[in-house]
Amino acid sequence: MAKNRTEERTGFQESGAYHPDYDLQTDFVMVYGIDGTMEQRIGQWRDKGYVVHLMTGIAWGTYNDYLDGKTDGRTHWDEAQTDRSGEMIVHGKKPVVIPYMVPTLSFTDFLAERIRIAVDAGVEAIHLEEPEFWVNGGYSEAFKREWLLYYGEPWSPPHASPDAQYRASKLKAFLYTRALDRLCAEMKDYALLKYGRRLRFYVPTHSLINYTQWRIVSPESRLLELPSIDGYIAQIWTGTSRTPNVYQGVRKERTFETAYLEYGIMQELVRGTDRRMWFLHDPIEDNPNYTWSDYKQNYIKTVVASLLHPGVAHYEVSPWPRRIFQGKYPSEDGVGKAAIPPDYATTLLHVMHTLGNMAQDEVETEDAAQGIGVLIADSAMFQRMKPESEAANAGKYDGTDPEGFKKEGDTELLDFSPFYGLALPLLKHGIPVRPVQLDNVRRFAHYLEDYRVLLLSYEYMKPEYPDLHYALAGWVREGGALIYVGDDSDSYHRIRAWWNESKGSGGRARTYGSPREHLFEQLQLGGANGGIYKAGKGAVGYLAVRPDDCAASEAGAEALRSTVRQTMEALGDPALGWRAKPYFKIRRGPYVIAAMMEESVADEPLVIDGPVVDLFDPSLPVKREVRLMPGEQTLLFDVEAGRPAADEAAVISASSRIEELDSQANGFTFIARGPANMRATARFYCPRMPVSAVLECEGKTEPIAWEWDSGTRSVLLEYRHGSENKANVRVDWGS
DSSP states (O other): OOOOGGGOOEEEEEOSOOOGGGOOOOSEEEEEOOSTTHHHHHHHHHHTTOEEEEEEESSOSSOHHHHTTTTTSSOOGGGBOBOTTSOBOBSSSOSSOOBOBOOOHHHHHHHHHHHHHHHHTTOSEEEEEOOOEETTOOOSHHHHHHHHHHHSSOOOOTTSOHHHHHHHHHHHHHHHHHHHHHHHHHHHHHHHHHHOOOOEEEEEEOOHHHHHHHTEEOOGGGGGGOTTOOEEEEOOOHHHHTSOEEETTEEEOOHHHHHHHHHHHHHHHHTTSSOEEEEEOOSSOSOTTSOHHHHHHHHHHHHHHHHTOTTOOOEEEEEOHHHHHSOEEEOTTSSSEEEOOHHHHHHHHHHHHHHTTOOOSOEEETTTTTOEEEEEOGGGGGGOSOTTSGGGGOOOOOSSOHHHHHHHSOHHHHHTHHHHHHHHHHHTTTOOEEEEEGGGGTTSTTGGGGOSEEEEOSSSOOOSSTHHHHHHHHHHHTTOEEEEEOOSOOGGGGSSOTTTOOOOSTTOOOOOSSHHHHHHHHTTOTTOOSEEEEETTEEEEEEOSOTTHHHHOHHHHHHHHHHHHHHHHHTTOGGGOOOOOSEEEEEETTEEEEEEOSSSSOOSOEEEEEEEEETTSTTOOEEEEEEEOTTOEEEEEEHHHHOOSSSSOEEEEESSEEEEEEEETTEEEEEEEOSTTOEEEEEEEOSSOOSEEEEEETTEEEEOEEEEETTTTEEEEEEEOOTTSEEEEEEEOOO
């Protein structure tokens, strides 16, 4: 598990100064925020051996000097995002008002001057996080000016009609795309000219699924068209994934399933490109009102969900480790607050270091031949308001106050059932359905080749270009199975768009009541009215109902599954059989990752044969068998699969960064690095039973506890990191 930090496999973000209590020993650190202490903080982390990046917000921050006019002599409060009632949309509940911004050219220039300071400080990469424009915004004077410049017509209130809302959201996505392109290109040029250094830019962003569900507009896949952007961080964690959704009529948290879909669309976002993607995990979340046991349970769900997507092997292991390892949260008995339990802290470090070893050449899954996807487009973010209704002024929801949103807005809208109605009925039956980025079909040749079955509905999104349908129709005729779900009832079908604006001459152009009609015309299914149809070598299943009906009841979910099964059968390909099961399982090298589903086809446990080591247990027990019950997830190390070819010491798992591991004739030594004074455990392959194990730390030598497992020829060690985050360990097995 020895790793080169320049590979940047694992990292974290932190706004505080360096502190030994949260020195996680990852490859890189993202120093957060541009203030008077930034250069000092950069130097502190660099001196500890980290590759140093910078992270700052592009939509919000302590930018009051700019707002108050101290930077250019003109106040800019009219650039704050504003809702229908004239209230600013603000970030957090701090004494200082921090509004979300309309990214004007002036604001972009202001950010450039601040980021120039970070470039001068020598950071190797910059992360501009969360380009977010809230759906209930779009009423400020700055936005009205941008509307006039973009559309060449006077501003229309976003709540006035579906067309106004769609156009407002499309403009919001454009504004942040423009800001990022301008800012990143300018700073890259500056770094190259002044320092001869190639600066990298990344965008930490929530998933398209979450932004749509939370009613936020962001550029998402549009950033793939910007050469100045080098990649993303997938900001997915308990706070996004525990947002309730509806399956078979029951609204509740489904953290694992939602996280699986969220990580899936983020993996899909960069599939086939040279862009970097880090998956984020958070051992707690922004809402500070849960207990440590709740945080741990949901953290495990998100980690396992992410590991089921082997196309990504880089991770942000934590945002804000200071609030994890120094923070306190409600105790289990409801009395007072408690610091992190030592066992959970040790488990976190095991997982964090294991994540740095996930770039495995060998990946095995039972679902490799399936290739089943649910299409989703950036335009899903553009129609997340019910115009001219009470919900048109629904408040901001960011995952921290679910009860508040229920009081202010439309919980049914927050459910995002049209999408989950297509995804959950398959996912709950163990079908490896993945979200597929519709916008990428026209960006990348052969984008759909990895998929045999696709589900599509235009009731919650719209195709922005007609040539998407030519590609989809060609994919079907070459042997794909397309399942379309929808009844053309969505009010956004009537926005001004290519399918209903006739611009042809001589009577040749046609208009369509919905984009589905144009798609079916390309498939020569103009008169279809529900059912299964052949199209070339492929097949089309048409379920003429609203997709949220598939979430509303057990019958709706089964109707969807039945249509998918029948459409797959119409292809006549035995390799594409419907294989329902209550679990997901994958191997990545020696690692076994598995999850048992609730609300699925069976309740019998999933049995995984050993010997395996449970990496979610800080004592790293060797198990001869693991039985996984519904609602449980696991991360295991297969001892025999991971055994080194040479008969020497090797790491199975450690809650430390292991360096300078040296096997000798009578034992082995290594250096362990990690947070100060924290209890640590490690299991090593060990050719012979030890006779002793000692720790050298802070000038003292002391024996440490060890436990030998003869069946696997491995030893468990228990030790501590010193106050200087370093310990030397020696294990002897004698002559």
